[in-house]
Amino acid sequence: MNRYERLNEERKIIDKRKRVAAYCRVSTDNEDQANSFESQQRYFKQYIEYNPDWELYEIFADEGISGTNTKKRKEFNRMIACAKNGDFDLIITKEISRFARNTLDSIYYTRDLKKHGVGVIFLNDNINTLDGDAELRLAIMSSIAQEESRKTSERVKWGQKRQMEQGVVFGRSMLGYDVKDGKMTINEEGAKIVRLIFHKFVNEGKGTHVIARELREEGIRPMRVKEWQNTVILRIIRNEKYCGDLVQKKTYTPDFLSHEKKYNRGQEEFVIIKDHHEPIVSRELFEEANRILDERSLSQEGKTKHSNRYPFSGKIKCGCCGASYVARYKTRKDGSRYKAWRCNEAAKHGSPHIDKAGNQVGCTGVSIRNEDATHIMFLVTKELKLKQTKITKNLISIIESIIAMDTTGTDVEKLKTQIAGVKDKRTKLIDIYMDGNITKDEFSAARSKCDAEIAELQSVVDSIDKQQTMIKQQQELIQEISDAINEIVSGVEYDDEFYKHILDKMVVNDKDNINVYLNLLPFKWSYTVARSINCPHEGQLKKALAPERNISGASVGTEELARRL
Numbered sequence: 001m002n003r004y005e006r007l008n009e010e011r012k013i014i015d016k017r018k019r020v021a022a023y024c025r026v027s028t029d030n031e032d033q034a035n036s037f038e039s040q041q042r043y044f045k046q047y048i049e050y051n052p053d054w055e056l057y058e059i060f061a062d063e064g065i066s067g068t069n070t071k072k073r074k075e076f077n078r079m080i081a082c083a084k085n086g087d088f089d090l091i092i093t094k095e096i097s098r099f100a101r102n103t104l105d106s107i108y109y110t111r112d113l114k115k116h117g118v119g120v121i122f123l124n125d126n127i128n129t130l131d132g133d134a135e136l137r138l139a140i141m142s143s144i145a146q147e148e149s150r151k152t153s154e155r156v157k158w159g160q161k162r163q164m165e166q167g168v169v170f171g172r173s174m175l176g177y178d179v180k181d182g183k184m185t186i187n188e189e190g191a192k193i194v195r196l197i198f199h200k201f202v203n204e205g206k207g208t209h210v211i212a213r214e215l216r217e218e219g220i221r222p223m224r225v226k227e228w229q230n231t232v233i234l235r236i237i238r239n240e241k242y243c244g245d246l247v248q249k250k251t252y253t254p255d256f257l258s259h260e261k262k263y264n265r266g267q268e269e270f271v272i273i274k275d276h277h278e279p280i281v282s283r284e285l286f287e288e289a290n291r292i293l294d295e296r297s298l299s300q301e302g303k304t305k306h307s308n309r310y311p312f313s314g315k316i317k318c319g320c321c322g323a324s325y326v327a328r329y330k331t332r333k334d335g336s337r338y339k340a341w342r343c344n345e346a347a348k349h350g351s352p353h354i355d356k357a358g359n360q361v362g363c364t365g366v367s368i369r370n371e372d373a374t375h376i377m378f379l380v381t382k383e384l385k386l387k388q389t390k391i392t393k394n395l396i397s398i399i400e401s402i403i404a405m406d407t408t409g410t411d412v413e414k415l416k417t418q419i420a421g422v423k424d425k426r427t428k429l430i431d432i433y434m435d436g437n438i439t440k441d442e443f444s445a446a447r448s449k450c451d452a453e454i455a456e457l458q459s460v461v462d463s464i465d466k467q468q469t470m471i472k473q474q475q476e477l478i479q480e481i482s483d484a485i486n487e488i489v490s491g492v493e494y495d496d497e498f499y500k501h502i503l504d505k506m507v508v509n510d511k512d513n514i515n516v517y518l519n520l521l522p523f524k525w526s527y528t529v530a531r532s533i534n535c536p537h538e539g540q541l542k543k544a545l546a547p548e549r550n551i552s553g554a555s556v557g558t559e560e561l562a563r564r565l
Helices: 003-016 031-049 076-085 103-115 134-165 188-203 207-218 230-238 283-296 343-347 371-387 386-401 414-434 440-490 495-500
Strands: 018-026 055-063 090-093 120-124 177-180 183-186 245-250 269-274 316-318 325-331 338-344 505-511 513-518 519-533 542-545
Touching: 003 031, 003 283, 003 343, 018 031, 031 090, 055 076, 055 371, 076 103, 076 134, 103 120, 103 134, 134 269, 177 269, 188 230, 230 283, 230 325, 316 325, 316 343, 325 343, 338 343, 338 371, 371 495, 371 513, 371 519, 414 440, 495 505
Parallel strands: 018 055, 018 090, 090 120, 316 505
Antiparallel strands: 177 183, 245 269, 325 338, 505 513, 513 519, 519 542
16 A cells, blocks of 8 residues: 555545534523523534534533624634634534624634634535535525624614603613613612712712712712712713603614614714603702703813813822822812812822721822912923033933944954855865765764854854944934934923923922923922912912922932922
């Protein structure tokens, strides 16, 4: 038997027993589908056992998961991984709609499996992906299955909207309301908290941050979130359900294949029903709370320029606890308002104390007025302009030292001479071997040694050539960096947008120690915010004082040069 005949025999032996996996899925968790699920598994087990050329590898099964995409189908994804690993040779499944209702997924996975030598047999559709015309038939059948899914989705959405119009509630229970069988009933325990929040906000005039902190301190637990935050309070005040109205379709699903929900910004019609259920707060109280919120909010035009309004957002840090500072609007005695920045930990919990859960909360971090922070940035940028040449020179010298290349001790011509010598030695080896002075094994070993030496020397020459090319580019790179630094240093303006981009962080340790770090510049500026000596009214007009500083050092924090007034 020649080797070709032997290979044919081996192929027949390999083909004789195929390792077969089965895949089944049901879309819902109801009892009928569960029975179908069990029967599918029994059917596949028997079907594989009756075939003498097959042996069962494993039955992969997903229960209660949609087939329109494969992201959440754990068993399906595990099956694909096993197939690619060569654990089995064939997959059998009932029909295309059980495998995937997405045409793209059907084609992609069956094609990918075929590359790994694994076929898929769809029993009801009589398709074996290893057949020549399988992909065309699969595309047609999976497109039909996908279209059926789309029609089903449209029917479900239409039915849900009709139910919404009749007042059926789609959603889960919330603070103050229990939702069951599409109806909302008041949960008095949660309703008391909702009424308390509206009372504190409207009647006591407290802000959302203060209300959240007081609820935390009173040990009142929120629903579905870890702790009370101002955003949770805002959502409650804005939620029209608390005054008895119902608005549905606030979210929608644009793609029935991905099932991804998006906020409805007018893409679909809302379903609005006034006085749908028993309210927790009066309509008058609800409208007054939202009027106050609207007054405190900035204009819509301002909302679109959030980054311009808050150039220091996330950049002012507390030197005591490390938390970021948050913006707060405060009112002076004369009624005028101003913006200040306060440690978020202090804003949420107040002064340091032990809460009811035994945790250490709060912070002593001091606040800083927005105008003081802005003036500090003005002084920093002014300092940059005054010492522009020195800063640029120091930074360029640092960069040059980093990217400089050491090519001392490397003589390319000498290396090339060595390569030529080794090549000559290799040529002479042939003559020595032909004269019978060395054996074939000795010749091979010596030649391999010469080849390795030549390759090593040549790699050194190549690296030096590349290095020389990079050195030529180095000056161009340094010039580009120098231009960029000059643009940063010389382009300073008293402008919020510029401060937002140049500021890395501002660390407020206390009133006498405020440190500023800029992007790309490895230096630290230290400032003191002092009270004006001649100020007749306490709490008015502070000024930020620039210290004398030495920027010759390259490391951050090498000198503390803050000077008090």
